[in-house]
Structures are given as structure tokens and as C-alpha cells.
Amino acid sequence: MxxxxxxxxxxxxxxxxxxxxxxxxxxxxxxxxxxxxxxxxxxxxxxxxxxxxxxxxxxxxxxxxxxxxxxxxxxxxxxxxxxxxxxxxxxxxxxxxxxxxxxxxxxxxxxxxxxxxxxRPVSNQKISFGNVTADFSGMVITKDGAPVTLTAHEIKLLQYFVENADRVITREELLSDVWHYTSYPTTRTVDNHIMKLRQKLETDPAHPVYFRTMHGIGYKFVRGS
CATH class of the missing domain: 3.40.50.2300 (Response regulator)
Incomplete structure (x- = not known):
């Protein structure tokens, strides 16, 4: 409907x-x-x-x-x-x-x-990295067992990173695949959303372990062991 x-x-x-x-x-x-x-x-x-x-x-x-x-x-x-x-x-x-x-x-x-x-089926319905667990089927994110509130696009961005772990992703690719832009205006959209993911999910947002900046290219999500 x-x-x-x-x-x-x-x-x-x-x-x-x-x-x-x-x-x-x-x-x-x-x-x-x-x-x-x-x-x-x-x-x-x-x-x-x-x-x-x-x-x-x-x-x-x-x-x-x-x-x-x-x-x-x-x-x-x-x-x-x-x-x-x-x-x-x-x-x-x-x-x-x-x-x-x-x-x-x-x-x-x-x-x-x-x-x-x-x-679209999600390849990893539930994943963990560090002290974070993401259940995409239920749209529930926790850190140290406590719920973390993410916006709709923060969840979409996290899910995209998880599905493309250990791969360098350009800002243009993120704008296209996550935000569905067909052109790329000057915007801090990607950077602001990744900053928020770091603040909410990294242990030390100033020294990110999982959401890494690849200078001059874009970003990479490293899930770790």
C-alpha cells in the first residue's frame, strides 16, 4: 500500500x-x-x-x-x-x-x-565490533549493552560501512549509495554523519579505531577482531 x-x-x-x-x-x-x-x-x-x-x-x-x-x-x-x-x-x-x-x-x-x-536483504543482520552491537533487523544499536540512539541516515550509513568493511569508500560513493544524490553539491553531509557515528560509537572519537579517515580519498570501516 x-x-x-x-x-x-x-x-x-x-x-x-x-x-x-x-x-x-x-x-x-x-x-x-x-x-x-x-x-x-x-x-x-x-x-x-x-x-x-x-x-x-x-x-x-x-x-x-x-x-x-x-x-x-x-x-x-x-x-x-x-x-x-x-x-x-x-x-x-x-x-x-x-x-x-x-x-x-x-x-x-x-x-x-x-x-x-x-x-534488500542485509548480509549481516546482527554484527558486533568492540563494545558495539548492531541489530539491523530490529534497528537496535547498543554500546556496552546500553541502547544508542541513531538517526535513520546514521543507521543507513553504519549498515553501508558494515557491508563494505575494510574497503576505502569515497565521499561521492557514500552520497550516491546512502543519500542517493545524483549530483554532488558542496556539502559536509558525509563528514558530519561520520563525526556523529564516531561520537556515539567510538571509545575515543578523537582517535577513531573503526571509522577511519583515508585522507584525500574518503573513509574506511575497520571492524577489527
Whole structure:
């Protein structure tokens, strides 16, 4: 089931037709509060979320959805096209971003791709390194046995590092594979997220053992023994 959170009746109608034609059940919500409540109640396979909504902004709805269910795919739909807004949304956990005017078929393809990514089997559902244990099936991270709160993209980044352990990964690759950027604006997104992972998971963040900087190239996750 696809949840469409959009206040424009014309867009609602177009998306309802597009998704139902492809065999999806579709639920429509016309404001942010209704949309967030519907997401929690219905547990959709994917969410199409307008950025400019009455009641509660798309930014807040996205943040609310991801804090409740980090794996629910959210594709944002908006007339706002500034790079800064895209970066903010992606940092808050949005899986993709489509700018109005748009092709319903393109949006369908983006939503389907986001759903496939979240349904991809994880090679290591539960792993440990040092005093940290990560259970990706339950999205639970602990350090010294105590829960550690990570944002949706911090978990995605950690999972990507685990799946690519001991391999040097460029910032551009991380922006493409974790944030799904198709271009690479000047941004500190990757560096800021890795800094947060170090602060939360390293014993000494100033001298990281697991999340290592490869100067001039990118980063490498070293799980250790």
C-alpha cells in the first residue's frame, strides 16, 4: 500500500490513478497531521510526501515517520528546488526527492526503487565490533549493552560501512549509495554523519579505531577482531 500525503486534489487524483493502475492500494491524506497518523496506523510500503502541507510541514512529517520507522521509504514531492532544502530533507531521512512539475511515471519508478532498497536483504543482520552491537533487523544499536540512539541516515550509513568493511569508500560513493544524490553539491553531509557515528560509537572519537579517515580519498570501516 502507498500512502500519498498531498493537499492538491489534482495531484492526488493523478497519483491515485498511476499507483492503482500498477496494482497498488492507495490511501490519500490531505494534511501533515492526518498523514503522519495514517502512516503509523497503516504501515505503508512507501510514502509520497508533499513538502508544503497544512497542519504539519513535510519536514516535520518526514522526521516523525523516520523516528517511528526508519525503514519506511519516503519520497518527497515539492516545488521547492533549492539544494539546501534537498540536503536537509535527505539528512532527515527522506529516501528520494522529486521536484514539481513531475511525471507520475517517474515518481512511480522512484517510489518502487526506494521500496526495493529497503527490502534488500542485509548480509549481516546482527554484527558486533568492540563494545558495539548492531541489530539491523530490529534497528537496535547498543554500546556496552546500553541502547544508542541513531538517526535513520546514521543507521543507513553504519549498515553501508558494515557491508563494505575494510574497503576505502569515497565521499561521492557514500552520497550516491546512502543519500542517493545524483549530483554532488558542496556539502559536509558525509563528514558530519561520520563525526556523529564516531561520537556515539567510538571509545575515543578523537582517535577513531573503526571509522577511519583515508585522507584525500574518503573513509574506511575497520571492524577489527
Amino acid at each position: 502507498i500512502l500519498v500525503i498531498e493537499d492538491d486534489p489534482r495531484i492526488q487524483k493523478a497519483l491515485y490513478r498511476q499507483f492503482t493502475t500498477e496494482g497498488y492500494d492507495v490511501t490519500l491524506a490531505s494534511d501533515g497531521i492526518e498523514g503522519l497518523n495514517s502512516c503509523k496506523t497503516l504501515k505503508p510500503a512507501g510514502v509520497v510526501l508533499d513538502l508544503m502541507l497544512p497542519g504539519l510541514s513535510g519536514l516535520e512529517v518526514c522526521k516523525g515517520i523516520k523516528s517511528w520507522s526508519a525503514t519506511t521509504p519516503v519520497v518527497v514531492l515539492s516545488a521547492v528546488s533549492e539544494v539546501a532544502d534537498k540536503v536537509l530533507l535527505l539528512e532527515m531521512g527522506a529516501d528520494d526527492y522529486v521536484t514539481k512539475p513531475f511525471s507520475p511515471r517517474e515518481l512511480l519508478a522512484r517510489v518502487q526503487a526506494a521500496i526495493r532498497r529497503t527490502q
